[in-house]
Each structure stands twice: as structure tokens, then as C-alpha cells.
Amino acid sequence: MPERPIRLFGDPVLKTVSPPVEQIDDGVRALVADLLDTVRIPGRAGVAASQIGVNLRAFSYNVDGEVGYILNPVMVETSGDLELLDEGCLSVPGLWQKTPRYPFARVRGIDLDGNEIELSGTGLMAQALQHETDHLDGMLYLDRLEKDERRSAMRAVRESDWF
Numbered sequence: 001m002p003e004r005p006i007r008l009f010g011d012p013v014l015k016t017v018s019p020p021v022e023q024i025d026d027g028v029r030a031l032v033a034d035l036l037d038t039v040r041i042p043g044r045a046g047v048a049a050s051q052i053g054v055n056l057r058a059f060s061y062n063v064d065g066e067v068g069y070i071l072n073p074v075m076v077e078t079s080g081d082l083e084l085l086d087e088g089c090l091s092v093p094g095l096w097q098k099t100p101r102y103p104f105a106r107v108r109g110i111d112l113d114g115n116e117i118e119l120s121g122t123g124l125m126a127q128a129l130q131h132e133t134d135h136l137d138g139m140l141y142l143d144r145l146e147k148d149e150r151r152s153a154m155r156a157v158r159e160s161d162w163f
Contacts, residue, residue: 003038004052006090009140009157013050014091018057018136020072024112028056032069032112035060040067044090046128048135051091057109059132063125070119073109075133077120078102085127087141093162097153099141105129 007013021028031054039047039060048059060069080103087099106120107129119129131141142153157163 002034003041004034006038006047006051007053008162009092009142010163011053011091013053013055014135014140015138016050016055017138018048018050018055020057021110024071024114028058028071029112031056031058032060032071035069036067045124046132047090048132050135050138057136059136061119061125061128061132063121063128068119069111070107070109070117071111073107073119073129073133073136075105075130076108076118077104077106078126078130079104087127087131089131089141091135092140092142092153092157094160095153095156097141097145097149099144100146101127101130101144107133 031049035047038052039062045063046059046061049056058071082100083103084098085101086096088096103126104122105126108118111117142150145153
């Protein structure tokens with residue numbers, strides 16, 4: 001399957017809550033293959049289905065050499081004190097902002113066989129799980145920024161050559 005183009009800030013699909021995958025069929029299998037191909041590009045930690053224009057609850061990840069996916073992820077646990085971490089997004093190219101994230105996160109969902117799976121981690125994995133789940137809930141990392149940081153980020157978006 002081919003790498004899919006990334007939807008950019010301003011595309012309505014990025015602000016839409018993604019419904020769960022109801023039936024695992026050839027279309028969902030093709031979506032997962034595309035998500036995996038798209039996330040394998042160096043420098044990418046995760047890709048949500050909405051970022052490639054598909055409004056379904058699924059994402060892929062590529063963290064510390066581990067590449068995978070999850071369907072219907074639900075955040076079931078975050079822990080620790082919120083930390084301000086440098087974070088960017090493929091849908092907001094070229095911007096990195098201090099984003100509040102928990103140091104631990106756990107999501108639960110299913111695989112292509114319908115089996116329940118769980119992903120959890122600290123560091124970049126925790127950040128990716130929170131970031132990608134936010135995408136599926138119709139949120140961008142910009143929505144998590146503190147007021148002054150968000151104002152600065154939105155100015156940078158308006159001044160960018162891609163917006």
C-alpha cells in the first residue's frame with residue numbers, strides 16, 4: 001500500500017470526532033496497511049486515520065523501532081504530573097510547541113482480528129498515545145497549549161507558507 005498524504009491544519013476532518021470501526025473488512029485492512037506505510041517514514045512517531053482523511057478510530061505508531069497500529073483506541077490511563085514537552089504534528093508542519101502531556105499513558109483497543117490489545121508507555125510512547133488519541137477525538141496538540149503558547153503557535157500557523 002502507498003504512503004498517504006497528510007491533511008493539514010484547517011481541514012475539517014482534523015476537528016471531527018472519529019467513530020469506532022464497526023466492522024473489520026478489506027477497507028479497514030487497507031486503511032491499516034496505509035497507516036503503517038505512512039508512519040514508517042523517518043521522523044514520524046504516529047499517524048491517525050483522520051490525518052490521512054479517513055474518519056475512523058485508528059492510528060499507527062513508530063516509536064523506538066516498534067511499528068504498530070490500534071483500532072478503536074480509548075485512553076484508559078494517564079499518570080504522573082503534567083510535563084511541558086516539545087511537540088510537533090505532521091498536520092501542522094514546521095511548528096514545535098511546549099505541550100502539556102502526562103509521562104505515562106495507556107490505551108486499549110482491538111487489532112485486525114478483533115482481539116483486545118493494550119498499548120502503554122512512557123516518554124515518546126506516552127506522548128504519541130496521547131497525541132494520536134487526541135486526533136481521533138477531534139483535537140490537535142494546539143488545543144492543549146497554554147494561552148500564550150497557543151497565541152504564538154497560531155501566529156506562526158498564519159505566517160507559514162503552507163497555510
